[in-house]
Amino acid sequence: MRTPILLLLYTIAVSCSLINISQALADEKPVVKQPAKWVKIADVSVANSVDLYQPVSYLLLDRQVNNTLANKQKYYRYTYRLNNTSSVVDNANIRISFSPDYESLILHQINIIRDGKVLSRLDINKVKIVSDENQQASNILNGQVAALQLIEDARVGDIIDYSYTIEGSNPVFANNFSYIAPLGWSISIADVHYRFVVDANMPLQKKVSGLNVSLDEQRIGDQRILSLSLTNTTKRVLDEYAPTWHNPYPYLQLTSYQSWQDVARWASALFNVDSQHTESLAEFIASIQTMEQSKAIEEAIRFVQDDVRYFGIEIAENSHRPHPPSEVFAKRFGDCKDKTVLLVTLLNAIGVDASAALVSSEMQNSINDYLPTHALFDHVIVKATADDKTYWIDPTIAYQGLGADTLYQPNYGSALIVEPQSTALVVAQPDVEQTSAVHIEEQLTAADYFSPVKWQISTTYKHREAEAMRYQIAAVGLEQMARQYLNYYAKKYPLITPMGDLVIDDDRHSNQITLTEYYLVPQYWQHEQQDAGFTLMADHLVAYVKKPTTIKRRDPYWLHWPLVIDHSVSIQFPEYVRFDSLQDFALNNDYFQFNATLSQDKRTLTYRTHYQNKQNVVAAADTGRFVQDLDKLNNYLGYQRSVLKVTEDPGVNEMQTLLKLLNKRSLAND
Missing domain, CATH: 3.10.620.30 (C8orf32 fold)
Structure with missing residues (x-):
């Protein structure tokens, strides 16, 4: 069983010249000014702000937007208390991102509230402009920079209170207005304020989802002002491996688009x-x-x-x-x-x-x-x-x-x-059904119960999995991939050696690729007294189907979907050995079907598992039953038995059986 291959983005080096372009755009430092008159300054309550069980107590989130100005403005203010040493390390630096191609940064304040006193720490000479190209790993250059100031004397118990305005907007949006404001987070915030100033004649659609609150609206001259405030928001932590499309958090949406045709x-x-x-x-x-x-x-x-x-x-x-x-x-x-x-x-x-x-x-x-x-x-x-x-x-x-x-x-x-x-x-669902699949066939050949065993592995990837494998081969190289595979198997069989090169058969027209590996495995058999034990593991699906660590969930659990995995392991014995335990196992639920079969053809014993999922998520309420079924499934991912009394050359027993049969025929003829 190997780790599944994921579709990866290309990784390339960004040239120094492009980085210098981004830096040049930010040569002019931000200015320091008081907030504009249209901004409504919020009061901050610092009483009872200590929560010793949280590294940070979040006191205020204030966001205001003025869409009526020639240079549109967005005002931000954040206030929080540092409750322990780790929070000082992680949260005592102020970092503000903006795009200097069409935005400018106006700093208002960076204060520490300590023992009831307000201490200003804003120093424009200490503000550094650094590259904030946070999408470089995705091969995207967006020209974004960040203003960074270190708060030099921050201490446990300090309240950090800072605010700023970003002026300007991307001209690509023209006069269209859109804002999606979260109303819930994985943290609790004591006070949340949103305020929007728009043209009174602007057609505006609005929606609040997930909370029973409403926007306050008022008209002042040719302006329309919308606001919403929350207190002591509920902390909501998203369960791990929830699908990306699942959003349990409430939100506010404002949009000037009246239809999808407008968009x-x-x-x-x-x-x-x-x-x-x-x-x-x-x-x-x-x-x-x-x-x-x-x-x-x-x-x-x-x-x-x-x-x-x-x-x-x-x-x-x-x-x-x-x-x-x-x-x-x-x-x-x-x-x-x-x-x-x-x-x-x-x-x-x-x-x-x-x-x-x-x-x-x-x-x-x-x-x-x-x-x-x-x-x-x-x-x-x-x-x-x-x-x-x-x-x-x-x-x-x-x-x-x-x-x-x-x-x-x-x-x-x-x-x-x-x-x-x-x-x-x-x-946008494709007309052509394309279930990705991985088919693995392993063949073990034993000359006796003591010599090294020959091991051939053929793995065929189809559709999405084939494309991911092609990318990995191109990115890593065949030689390095073969080395990785060998060392993976060496964890179980330390003396394993390759018997040939890793062979690739790529058919891009059918969109499938097959990798074939050849090994020699010394000490394959587990000897105990006169018995030789062996194990057939058909468990590749565990690389794709993981048991959730959070079982008592509130959020659905994402599955690698759609996917079929067939895995068979065959062993050819040096003699005919009869195995009686040939009972099949099958498991079928709302999310996947699985079966395991054991078959025998003369000297060859084959163990096969088949997995196919039916949905892309497990409902939160079904997680417990899903985990129970995974536990059952895990008991049938391999077959382990022993061949008894193998100290003698197996050929002797076969010869004795043959001689007895010939003697019987000779006596019958007489």
């Missing part, structure tokens, strides 16, 4: 980039136009996925506006929207109806629970229609199968097609 029109305007083809792009299009359409589709997808590397420069408007397809083609890199626009261009050129589609890789279908807004989407893919089939192609996934019918299509749940006429979210 689609906004996105369509952004995606209406320069479509003029350069000579090199035109030549590539001409080359695929000469192909049969299915081959042309295959080559277009392969080119964008494999030859255009995933790397995004998402600075300012390019956070949401794609680069022109000719530019992406020439530079051979782009993020999801860049690669999508290029692939749509190629597919349209060969007569395939294709469009960009906005999706949420995390929220998936749960975006249907929200009011229309651009803020829900974090990814762009391609919707394509060919031969009366609809395909949802993710151009950022490399090493996929070749051909639209075999490449793995992630199920993002719901999507918004980037076309002005789109009026609603659509189901």
Whole structure:
């Protein structure tokens, strides 16, 4: 059993020149000013703020937005008490992130409240501007920086109270207004204040989910002011391995979009980039136009996925506006929207109806629970229609199968097609059913009960698992992978040696890849007196199906889905040995089916397990029963027995049996 392979993002080095660009954007330090007159200053109560069982007591969260100004402003204030030494280490540094391409930072205060006295610690000369490219690991460069000030004399018992305003907004959103404000956290906050100042004539939809509270509204002149306050919010810790789309926290949503069509029109305007083809792009299009359409589709997808590397420069408007397809083609890199626009261009050129589609890789279908807004989407893919089939192609996934019918299509749940006429979210579920699978066949061959055993392992990965394996082979290399496998098995069999190279058989058209390994295993048998023990383990599924550590849950438990795992282990004995325990085991519940079988064919004994899951989550209320079934299942992941009295050469017994049979036949003939 080996650890499952996950789909990983590319990792590349970011050049010093790009880092210097981000640093240059932040050469001007933030300014220090009092809050603007439109800000309503909140009172902070510091009484009874000590909670010795929590490292930090959170006293105030205050967020205010003024959308009526030419340079829109967002005001923030945070107040909290440091209750122990670890909280001083973790929370006595002030770090404020912003995007200098379209935002400026105004600092108001950094105070310590100690023994009832307010001590100012804001020193503009000690504020450092540092790179805050928090998406570099995902190959995204967004130009974000952070203002950092260390509070030098912070102590246990201090109350930190700081506030600031970020002025400016990303021009890509134009006059559209959207805000999703959390109303619950994994911590408790004594006082929470939200306040929004918008144009009185702005059409605004609002929604409060998960709490029985309402917004206060008032009109002052041409302004509309909305506010909401909470006290002593309930702490709610999310259980581990909850699905990303599951959000148990209450929230407030405000949006100026009146329909999903408004969002689609906004996105369509952004995606209406320069479509003029350069000579090199035109030549590539001409080359695929000469192909049969299915081959042309295959080559277009392969080119964008494999030859255009995933790397995004998402600075300012390019956070949401794609680069022109000719530019992406020439530079051979782009993020999801860049690669999508290029692939749509190629597919349209060969007569395939294709469009960009906005999706949420995390929220998936749960975006249907929200009011229309651009803020829900974090990814762009391609919707394509060919031969009366609809395909949802993710151009950022490399090493996929070749051909639209075999490449793995992630199920993002719901999507918004980037076309002005789109009026609603659509189901983004692929037409082609593609259950990912892992099939393992192990063959052990024993010449006797003392010599090393030959061990052959063939593992076939299909669809999603095949694509993940291709990526790992490309990233790690075949030689290093073989070394990793050998050392994994050596934990159980320290004297194991390879008998040949790791063999790869990759069929990208059927989207499956097979790895075959060959080993020689000394001391395979567990000898006890005159018996030789052996174990057949068909347990690869434990790499995918984990028992939750939190069983008494409030949140659903995520499963690796959809998935089939077949694992068989066969051993060929040096002689015929009869095994009577051939009873099968089967387990079937709402979440998976499992069976284990033992079969014998002459000298070969085979133990096989089969697992297939039915859903992608386990309901919180069913976790206990799910764990019980996993415990039952674990008892049938292997078969252990002994061959009795093996001190003699097994060939002697076989020869004696043969001689007796010949003697009987001779006597009968006489």
